[in-house]
Amino acid sequence: MRKITIKDVARNAGVSIAAVSYVLNGKENKVSQDTIARIHESIKDLNYIPNMTARGLVKNTSELIGVIIPQTEDHKQLVFENPFYSEMISAIEGVVRDYGYHIILAGVDKGKTYLDISTSRNLDGAIIMGIYSEQLYEECKLANIPIVLIDSYVHDNDFAKVGIDDELGGYLATKHLIDNGHRNIGLVTGMIRKDGVVEKRFLGYKRALQEAGLFYNSDYVFENSVSYVHGRNSGSLIASKFPEITAIFATADMVAFGVIRGIKESGKEVPGDVSVIGFDDISMANIFLPPLTTVKQQISLKGETAAKLLIEQIRNKRGVKNQGDRTEIPLEVVERETVRKLTK
Known part of the structure; x- marks a missing residue:
């Protein structure tokens, strides 16, 4: 079937191609109300779908926002296997769609450049998750588009940050x-990297131990990847080799799910033998059995906040004041059924 064009719309409506172009590009003040109505009726009759790329060239905008997730793990699929990211992306997409934008989702491999994505897609702006202070970060500045960082501890005032x-x-x-x-x-x-989310949570773990007068034992730290598999392997190891450990802090809910599975496969119970607390409060945490006690970080609110900040920058042509400020989302512990109170 032949693709319907702007010429077909104009011919069917009995108007000029220029009139159709005015209507499609928001310049309806240049044509009459009767012409506008005829053009819209023609578009409906022919089921015409505007060429977004062509409209973007005319308006000097692509109406595309990049959501970029650096692949810091060697296993590339880890990011997209974690429901944390799907909840975050869903929140971002809901906001930008309300403003007439669309998202392009990209995972960037270690050693690759962000510039390739921003320039080849002509993005109007980008949201980047979990970026570290390294060469790739410096390249973001060269993209010359509004950028909001999520979960970044990069010390720079060029970009707005949400975390x-x-x-x-x-x-x-x-x-x-x-x-x-x-x-x-x-x-x-996961891997403890300088100025990363995991390192901060690790430092919080150490602070709580120190404050309580408890000895920090590096043998009790099981570091690998933010994955269910790592959690499962660690849970099995702890249950079989570290009987003195009565509780585990898993720095992500997906890791906590694996920890619980590993403990149970080793013949022990949660929380009867070992207590477990997670981090994130993804939607699965409440329906997991047993329901997971975790640190709630309001994932959707974080994504919505980042999206609104980016839209504000785009609409104000990057003229937002205090762009380098960091917006922090509040935290709370959600008690469910995976932590048992020990009695003396």
């Missing part, structure tokens, strides 16, 4: 276990 106090989150999770009588507490986490 949480991850150090506080790690502290709250560990303190919750301590307040419930636990003294030997394991940490199951």
Whole structure:
């Protein structure tokens, strides 16, 4: 079937091609109300779909926003396997769609450039998750488009940032276990990188131990990837080799799910033998069995906030004041059924 063009719309409506172009590009003041009505009726009759790329060239905008997730793990699929990201992306997409924008989702491999994405797609702006202070970050400045960073501890005032106090989150999770009588507490986490989210949660874990006068044992830190598989392997190892550990802080809910599975496969129970607290409060946390005690970070609110900040920058042509400010989303511990209170 032949593709319907703007010429077909004009011929069917009995108007000029220029009139159709005015209507499609928001310049309806240049034509009469009768002409506008005829053009819209023609578009409906012919089921015409405007060429967004061509409209973007005319308006000097693509109406596209990039949502970019650096692949910091060696296993490339880890990011997209984690429901945390789907909840975040869904929140972002809902906001930008309300403003007439569309998103392009991209995972950038380690060693690749962000510039390739922004220039080849002619993005109006971008949201980047979990970027570290390295060469790729410097390249973001060269893209010359509004950018909002999520979960970044890069110390730079060029970009607006949205995140949480991850150090506080790690502290709250560990303190919750301590307040419930636990003294030997394991940490199951992703790779601890300088100025990264995981490092902040790790530092919060250490602070809570120190504040309670508890010894920090590096053997109790199980560091690998933010994945269910790592959690499962660590849960099995702890249950079989570290009987003194009575509680575990997993720095992401997906890791916590794996930890619980590994513990159960080793013949022990949660929370009967080992307590577990997660981090994120993804939607699965409440329906998991047993329901997961976790640190809630309001994932959707974080995504919505970042999207609104970016739209504001785009609409104001990057003239937003205090662009380098960091917006922090509040945290809270959600108690469910995976932490048991120890009695003396």
